[in-house]
């Protein structure tokens with residue numbers, strides 16, 4: 136399975152091909168006669184930790200809440216919140232570029248033929264091949280997780296043909312390069328007393344000569360050349376200094392260890408490691424060999440039905456996660472770990488109001504559970520600063536985090552309440568912690584790591600939630616216009632628990648009484664759905680662990696009092712507790728459907744009204760959006776079991792987008808020719824979310840049932856998938872033809888009760904399902920052949 140092109144990349148964002156080992160990443164241009172390999176190391180950030188919690192916040196919080204309670208004082212509440220709760224974000228910093236490896240070949244490479252640049256997803260290797268006269272030159276590039284280096288090999292099929300200069304350039308003013316006989320070293324410090332960084336490039340030639348010339352290396356008449364790149368910083372994920380040891384010793388020792396290995400061994404160890412993850416899942420959609428022979432960018436531009444290209448995009452998401460998120464490292468940021476700028480868009484940070492979470496939606500279901508380890512560790516490390524923010528900022532127990540974070544433990548609100556006041560991030564991250572257990576059944580993990588994180592996130596909301604008892608429940612003015620009545624939760628006027636203040640990520644509402652537009656209210660639906668999910672997960676976790684009975688009872692009681700999702704005048708799920716119209720009808724966030732996906736609150740079998748309202752919400756929002764927004768909508772429609780609509784969104788997401796660094800919020804989503812998803816600009820959540828969406832079309836397991844092919848589109852007439860994972864420890868293989876499941880094997884990894892659901896073969900409309908329930912033990916295999924289940928032991 137390959138991405139391939141018949142020309143070198145000109146543009147970093149849209150054409151270069153990414154490699155990575157979960158620490159370092161590189162973008163390969165494949166240029167001739169000059170090659171640029173732009174590289175990163177994921178800890179290289181500007182900024183630093185700063186305690187910007189505001190001790191004055193709790194007293195103002197009381198006033199903000201009372202303004203929200205009295206009704207129709209949205210603007211006043213928002214203005215005060217903007218003054219009293221926000222922080223200036225001065226120390227936030229940004230993910231940084233590290234540098235470039237530059238190779239300048241001699242002038243014989245000015246004209247080349249039979250050029251091919253490819254990324255082999257089956258091996259995790261980029262290859263560039265071309266011919267100069269009768270001589271074929273081949274370059275291979277990969278990033279090795281076991282050896283912690285980026286490896287490049289240049290070779291020709293005739294001896295002595297490689298003549299080139301090798302340079303190393305840093306992306307910071309302070310970066311200095313020094314050369315010894317066969318190594319270039321780059322060292323510097325991020326501006327304003329920031330992190331120290333060091334990278335080393337070791338060069339080994341077979342035949343010919345390598346010699347230092349000032350700050351570069353000259354290679355003459357070599358048969359082949361191996362370049363090994365490694366780099367690091369003195370960053371450490373540890374509150375509050377976030378500083379560790381100087382990188383020098385580690386860089387030197389990693390380079391010398393890798394240098395001691397022959398190329399073939401480095402390659403073999405890389406492929407073994409990579410395939411141990413990648414090979415777990417296979418996906419075949421359609422089989423038109425004529426399209427596979429075309430360059431990837433042409434396949435995209437053609438815009439023809441190309442299910443096999445959709446399968447490549449699915450696997451590419453898995454490739455990108457394996458490349459950017461490995462145990463011991465940091466999680467994938469907004470650009471994974473690829474970044475060529477010191478002022479990247481949104482600082483290439485960790486946005487927590489959808490983006491970081493979306494990066495990991497695929498991890499468990501697509502067989503890459505280990506790749507989520509960085510997210511778990513990162514979440515765990517946010518607890519300590521988050522605990523302080525909960526206490527100082529809100530006077531609450533537990534831990535809290537807001538709209539975005541960095542590598543410096545930022546947990547306070549941002550500089551504007553409009554986007555920066557979203558406080559559900561810690562609770563939302565805790566969902567991933569739970570999912571890791573739901574898929575693996577790993578009780579030790581749950582006890583020692585998962586449950587403490589979740590429990591503390593829940594403790595925050597037990598304190599933070601407010602009761603609506605003393606609120607103004609009456610319409611402020613007798614009128615039929617629902618926007619005049621301030622508070623009509625549940626229309627039954629019983630007291631509910633809500634968050635206050637509260638925002639629905641990045642979207643304002645219009646209010647009619649006194650007229651105006653605001654972001655801040657109480658009880659935005661997303662908050663309450665996230666809390667519902669968190670409390671449910673905590674309740675189930677504490678039951679599994681047989682701990683914390685009292686705490687569990689509190690959660691059960693509070694969950695029952697949360698304001699439930701409301702259905703508004705247009706038949707939609709309300710985004711806010713009041714049925715406000717949204718300031719932007721087609722806004723990219725669809726926060727109020729959290730309970731549909733990634734949550735598990737909206738279930739077709741038990742909540743048909745809410746499901747219908749969710750459908751209506753999506754119709755009103757429309758299918759357009761940024762890359763990640765469209766990916767989310769694929770997931771939503773999959774959960775609504777509408778495979779054709781999910782497929783429509785997938786097809787639209789695969790429209791080719793030209794590189795343009797400007798941010799577009801409306802309708803610009805698509806893919807670049809290197810298949811990175813465009814927000815625009817490039818933002819990797821769209822890739823990860825798409826892989827998750829495709830998995831969700833094929834298999835679901837969030838509601839206690841393993842549901843096979845819940846949203847198979849007509850366009851995927853036949854196909855096969857192996858290795859998808861379902862909650863409860865199952866691994867699922869399926870083959871379908873003519874849109875019908877012909878064979879499935881569900882492998883049990885744990886003891887339990889398997890509830891299976893799959894589409895009825897009759898093709899009835901609306902879809903009918905068959906079900907089967909059975910007790911399983913580890914290594915049991917349940918097969919469904921021609922619509923009938925059998926147990927293979």
Ligand code: FUC
Pocket residue numbers: 469481486488490641723724761763814818
């Ligand atoms: C969220 C989105 C933006 C962008 C940013 C990184 O705030 O609303 O579209 O994706 O994250």
